[in-house]
Amino acid sequence: MPPETSTPRFPRSSPYWPMISHPLLRRVLPGLAVSALGDGMALIAVTWLALQLAPSDQRGTWTAIAVAAYTLPSAAGTMIFGRHLSGRSGAQLATWDAILRAAALAAIPAAHLVGALSIGLYVALLAAASLLRSWGSAGRFTLVSELLPQRHHLPANAVLGIIGDTATIIGPPLAGILISWAGPVWVIAIDAATFAVLALTYRLAVPAVERQDPTETAASRTAGFGIIRHNRPLLGLLALTFGFLLLFGSFYVAMPIIVTEDLHATATTLGLYYTAFGAGSLLGGLATRYLHRWPLxxxxxxxxxxxxxxxxxxxxxxxxxxSLPAFALAGLIWAPYLSTSMTLFQRSTTTTKLPQVLAANSAVTVLAVPLGTMLGGPLTTGIGARQTLLLCAGATIALGVVAAGLALLRREPSATDNDPPLAGSATDRLPHPDVPTDSGAVRR
Structure with a gap:
């Protein structure tokens, strides 16, 4: 059989091969993996340190504030830095986010060493670390769009998700061990070091490119929001994602309280729940490749x-x-969501405008989890931790049912189950505002 018609063998036959074999992306992946492991450990450390620093009668409230502070300010960062960061390459955006997070997180153990770490200072430093978070996320997915053709976006997004899912399996139990040995503040120090490694990786692995489109030099701080506002499917997707994440946010308050007060367990038990979720997410991420024929x-x-x-x-x-296997199942179901939504965004605009669109999307959705977490504080205090989780689970089901009903009402009588084929590259077209860009491959 001629070489050009022969079927490639594994791993070249894998849909993930274009991502892991790309000469630039494969050099970034180790740094992403190290950083993801650090953030996997921070899932436990951020809440556990807040529990230690907060007054005993306000632990639920301060835990919610700390978790919110580690994500919420990125929405403000999208607006504040929008004009300055428009036209930057994906690697530049991701590098600056990594540098800021490394510096701000490193200040937490530094303050601890000099005896100056209070719950207020802790929350302030977490907030500083998150200022460029939306731009860093936009940078990662923009880099994928810059370096890979459109047909590889879905599996490439899934690779990014798989890295995070693997870190969620390893990071939390490792954090539980390190917390029992040295304390949560030193786990945060490790997280800071991993972001320093990531920043260095971007600087060394990806050549500096000033990707400035002359027509975009005076871009508005809110240009990305305008693009989404005029694209009905993306606006609907943004609303669905916001509600989905908002309802999940209470978990970060309710679950630590269930573990400590109902189960009378340690951080290791809480880590097991995160690990179960991560294991399910890893399987779901690996299965994402099979969704390319499904209407998204x-x-x-x-x-x-x-x-x-x-x-x-x-x-x-x-x-x-x-409850552990149920949470693992939840992780498996959750895993493809980021990949499908990111693929829709990547196919919605040019690579020049994509960072603005993704940053705007992230600025809105990043508010969802911390807002949900902040609402979870008084909810947990008022009706109890388990009742809060039950309420949010029921509301999530209702959200999906409502979204399905609205999608059926909006659907044209002549529409088919699959989206129309996409011609050309993501850099030379915009989808029709009333037609969801739904075929292809994927990633939150």
Missing amino acids: WPTTIGIVVGFGVAMLPLGLDTPVGL
Whole structure:
């Protein structure tokens, strides 16, 4: 059989091969993996240190504030730095985010060493670390769009998700061990070091490119929001994602309280829940490649409904032996969501405008989890931790059902289950505002 017609063998036959074999992207992946591991450990450390620093009668409230502070200010960063960061390359955006997070997080153990670390200073430093978070996320996915053709975006996004899912499996239990040995402040120090490694990786692996489109030099701080506002499918996707993440936010307050007060367990047990979720997410991420033939809008809405169903056992008085596998199932269902949504965004605009669009998307969705977490504080205090999780699981199911109903009402009678084929590259067209860009491959 001639070489050009022969079927490539594994791993070259894998849909992930273009991402992991790309001469530039493969040099970035180790830094992304190290940083993801650090953030996986921070999932436990950020909340555990807040519990230690907060007054005993305000632990739920301060835990919610700390988690919110580590993400919420990135929305303000999108607006504040929008004019200055428009036209920058994906690698530049990701590098500056990594540098800021490394510096701000390193200041936490430094303050601890001199005896100056209070709950107020801790929250302020977490907030500073998150200022460029939306731009860093936009930079990663923009880099994928800059370096790979459109047909590889879905599996490339999935690779980024798989890295995060693997870190969620390893990071939390490792953090539990390190916290019991040295304390949560030193886990945060490790997280700071991993972001320093990531920043160095971007600087060395990706050549500096000033990708400035002359027509975009005077771009508005809110240009990305304008693009989304005039694209009905993307506006609907943004609303769905915001509600989905908002309802999940209470988990970060309710679950640590369930572990410490209901189960009378340690950070290691909390880490097991994160690990179970990460294991499910890893399997879901690996399975994402098989979604390329599925219509992504119904799939995305189905993820929301299925996730709510899987979260129900955590809100019920179920034993750990049942709630752990249920949370793993929730992770498996959750995993493809970021990949599908990022693929829709990547196909919606040019690579020049993509960072603005993704940063605007991130600025809105990044508010969802911390707002949900902040709402989870008083909810947990008022009705209890388990009841809060049960309420949010039911509301998530309702959100998906409503979204499905609206999608059916908006659908044209002549529309088919699959989106129309896409011709050309992502850099030379915009989708019709009333037609969801739904075929292809994917990633939150």
